[in-house]
Amino acid sequence: MRNAYAFLYIVAIGIVISMPPAYAADGKALFMSKCGSCHRSGGEASVFAPTKYASTQWERFFEAGKHARIKDISALAKPDESAAIKDYLKVHAADSDQPEAIGLK
Secondary structure (H helix, E strand, C coil), rough: HHHHHHHHHHHHHHHHHHHHHHHHHHHHHHHHHHHHHHCCCCCCCCCCCCCCCCCHHHHHHHHHHHHHCCCCCCCCCCCEEEEEEEEHEEEEECCCCCCCCCCCC
């Protein structure tokens, strides 16, 4: 019986480890809600899609804090939300295997 519990424990740990981060699936929703508050048709900023840049450009954009030069958005998104948005943009960037040209409207 003890071996059965040990086996189930190992299987459960393997499943948890192999799962993607919980925020990854939320990247698009966060992009649409957080970024969409300004980056939409008729908004105060230009409309764009993830394909605006290549993945390395998105990485540099976030790492250099380039958005803060234009407008401080730190109050809009928590660090984990910003990470999820960055991951979404990189996964669907112009040079990705899954480019997504549909942006904010």
